[in-house]
Amino acid sequence: MANRQRRRLLIVKGSFELFGGGERDLLNNLEAYANHFDLSFATLHPNKELIEKLNELNIPLFSPVSNWTYSRGIFSEIFAKSSRTASQKWHTMLSSTKQGVGLNTLFSNIDAVNITSGMASLEILPLIPNNLPVHTHVLEPNRGLHSNDLHFDVDGTPKQNLKLTKFLLTIQRRRDEKFVNLASKRGEISGNSKYTCERIKEVYGVESDVLYPSINPKLWPMKPTKDEDWASVKNDFDLVENQYVITIGRAVFAKGLWKTITNLSHSHLQIVQIGGGVNEKHMEHARKNNVELKPLPRVSQATIRALMRNAKAMVSHAINEPFGLTPPEAYFVDCPVIVSNQGGFRETVVDGKTGRLLNEGDDWLSAIEEGHKNRKEWCKAGREHIKQLELTPETQARKVFELFTPYFEEE
Secondary structure (H helix, E strand, O other), X not given: OOHHHOEEEEEEEOEOOOOOHHHHHHHHHHHHHOOOEEEEEEOOEOOHHHHHHHHHHOOOEEOOOOOOOXXXXXXXXXXXXXXXXXXXXXXXXXXXXXXXXXXXXXXXOOOEEEEEOOOOOHHXXXXXXXXXXXXXXXXXXXXXXXXXXXXXXXXXXXXXXXXXXXXXXXXXXXXXXXHHHHHHHXXXXXXXXXXXXXXXXXXXXXXXXXXXXXXXXHHOOOOOOHHXXXXXXXXXXXXXXXXEEEEEOOOOHHHOHHHHHXXXXXXXXXXXXXXXXXXXXXXXXXXXXXXXXXXOOOXXXXXXXXXXXXXXXXEEOOOOOOOXXXXXXXXXXXXXXXXXXXXXXXXXXXXXXXXXXXXXXXOHHHHHHHHHHOHHHHHHHHHHHXXXXXXXXXXXXXXXXXXXXXXXXXX
């Protein structure tokens, strides 16, 4: 790419304290972004994986002298303490950071800012000079503030009165709405799926375009690699090939583990869960349904691939998943996909062709058997579907560059 096309882009992600799909996707795309921009990265809470990736790509990091962390507790929620302290922490970084140079100096030496939503991300917006174009990638409207999905205990019972919860979160919700509306005035907003774009319009009243996450084929090779070591994995976790299903995601109610246990009652299939959060309520529910639930500790990428390749299916009862990277990932390792007919799953799964989209009351066991029987055919069709959606790091980086191009041409 010619030097005259090189622009300096600051990438912002509020926190890597929780290392979920959005954070992994961002790291996955950095190398492709570096093909289009000279990059720098700002966050209030870096983690080991971020630091290693930035060092590998020689991308400068800007973070506070002491990391910001999410504040829990009822009074913190009522008074939006986490958002307020995030705003304060970003403000301290204007003059100095852990790396020495303050954000004010950085702002005078960049051309644009790309923000990925999440905890403590949008709070930087009021500090960004008005001459800098901003693109905001909204992974989903904050579900804790704009829906009830996260306000249920693991068994689906409300943690407290839902109307009271909504009232207590008023301050947080108004701050969130203020920041998103500010983002819409500063530049383009993108959602990570068509479903997310619909929710952005519904919640905030602003328009957005789709900017899909990406799949890195290097991380999901179609053939087993030596480091997957299925023989060790099955012995370590006492598994039998095709005698278990795998589900990925922290075990909150919105991720659907409780319903997965219910629908696999007396099936003789083990449930392998990755993502943490399983508690005694889950284990007791599994025992009552004669299901063996195996929550695994944090495992390597290679181990996850081995588990998926040898599972009977990848299942998810997730409620309104904004996109969901697990179905596309499963296609690459020939793992049948059986998921709820909701949210972004409707974009990555074509029912009966690349997997199954099931509604409340559908027969999950017969769908799992159908998927196992058609695993090669479905996953091949799934990979073709993903190819059509262009879920690649290069596509995402190119689209972001194109979003900023009109601003650059005005100079």
